[in-house]
Amino acid sequence: MGTQVGRKSVKKYADVVIVGGGPAGISAAIWCKRLGLNHFLLEARDTLGGQLLEIQNQIIDYPGLLSPNGKELQSSLLHHMEDLQCSYRLNTSIKAIDPEKRIVTVVEPEQQEFQLGYRFLIFSTGSSFRRLHISGEDEMIKRGERYSASKDRFKFKNKQVAVIGGGDRAFEGALLLANSGAHVFLIHRTDQFRARSEYIGPVLGHPQIQVLTHTVAHRIVGDRSVSGIELVTTGTKKTTFLPVDAVFIRIGMSPNSELLQGIVDLDKDKYIIIDKTHQTSYSDIFAVGDVCTHPVYSSISLAVGQGGIAAKTISSRMG
Structure with a gap:
C-alpha cells in the first residue's frame, strides 16, 4: 500500500498540500514526489479517483491506456501513486483555509481537527452533478x-x-x-x-x-x-x-469551489480563474482539473496534465 498517512503520523506541515484526490490531484501528487516536493494529499471520500468511480462506459480518450470503465483507470492511477509512495489521507476534509497564515483546518473521520501548514496549495476538488x-x-x-x-x-x-x-x-x-x-x-x-x-x-x-x-x-x-x-x-x-x-x-456540473470563495477570483459560474501555470489570483494557491475547467473542455487527460503543470511550476518557485 502507498503512504496513506495515519493519525499519529499526520504531518503538520507540507510544502505542497493537495486538496482532492481525482485524476488531477493524483497527477499533482505523482509529480510532487518525482520533483522531490514534500507533499500531502487530502481526500474527503474513502478512496481516491474522484468521478472515475462513476464512469461505467469505456474510456477511450486517455492516450495510451484503453480502460473498460472508470474503476479500471482509477486502479491504474492508484497503483502508480502507491508505487511512488505519495503521501495522502482519506476521509479527511478541509473546514477552512487561512491564506495569510498558509494554514488549512483539517477534519478527520472522527470529527477531530488539526491545522496543517503549507507553502503552496493545489486545489483539485473537481465538480459535482448539478x-x-x-x-x-x-x-x-x-x-x-x-x-x-x-x-x-x-x-x-x-x-x-x-x-x-x-x-x-x-x-x-x-x-x-x-x-x-x-x-x-x-x-x-x-x-x-x-x-x-x-x-x-x-x-x-x-x-x-x-x-x-x-x-x-x-x-x-x-x-x-x-x-x-x-x-x-x-x-x-x-x-x-x-x-x-x-x-x-442530467443538467450539467457545478465546480466544488466553495472553500475558495472570497479568497481567489471566480468566474460567473464559480469556476476558479487561473493563468497558464494554473496559479490563481492568490499567488500561493493553484487550481487544477474540473474545479477550474468548464465542462466543454473537461477531460481526464487534460486534468492529469494540469496537475503536472502546477507541480512543476511550484517546483521552479521553491528555489
Whole structure:
C-alpha cells in the first residue's frame, strides 16, 4: 500500500498540500514526489479517483491506456501513486483555509481537527452533478435512486423514465435507455439544445423517445420509489403529472469551489480563474482539473496534465 498517512503520523506541515484526490490531484501528487516536493494529499471520500468511480462506459480518450470503465483507470492511477509512495489521507476534509497564515483546518473521520501548514496549495476538488433543488429530489437521492444510464439501462426495459437536460449527457443517456427498451421522456426547459449534432438527430428521430421542450420539473413524486414527476410548461404554466419509474437528472456540473470563495477570483459560474501555470489570483494557491475547467473542455487527460503543470511550476518557485 502507498503512504496513506495515519493519525499519529499526520504531518503538520507540507510544502505542497493537495486538496482532492481525482485524476488531477493524483497527477499533482505523482509529480510532487518525482520533483522531490514534500507533499500531502487530502481526500474527503474513502478512496481516491474522484468521478472515475462513476464512469461505467469505456474510456477511450486517455492516450495510451484503453480502460473498460472508470474503476479500471482509477486502479491504474492508484497503483502508480502507491508505487511512488505519495503521501495522502482519506476521509479527511478541509473546514477552512487561512491564506495569510498558509494554514488549512483539517477534519478527520472522527470529527477531530488539526491545522496543517503549507507553502503552496493545489486545489483539485473537481465538480459535482448539478441539482434541480425541487421537492422530492433529496428523498430520491437518499433512497439511492441515482442511476447510471450505461450501467443500469437494462433495469428499465419496457418501463417509462424521465431524462432531464439538454446537453450531451442527457441525450446520450436517453439514447442508451431507449435502445435498451425503455420509453424515454427527454425534458428540457427550452427548444435549444447544447448536445452535439450526432446525438440530437438520433434522439429526435427515435421512436422510443418523446422530447418535451419548454418544460421544467417541479416535483418528484414517490415515497419508497419514484412513481412520477410533476411538470410545468414554461409558457402556459400548466402543470401535468407524468408517471415514470426513474428520473435521470442530467443538467450539467457545478465546480466544488466553495472553500475558495472570497479568497481567489471566480468566474460567473464559480469556476476558479487561473493563468497558464494554473496559479490563481492568490499567488500561493493553484487550481487544477474540473474545479477550474468548464465542462466543454473537461477531460481526464487534460486534468492529469494540469496537475503536472502546477507541480512543476511550484517546483521552479521553491528555489
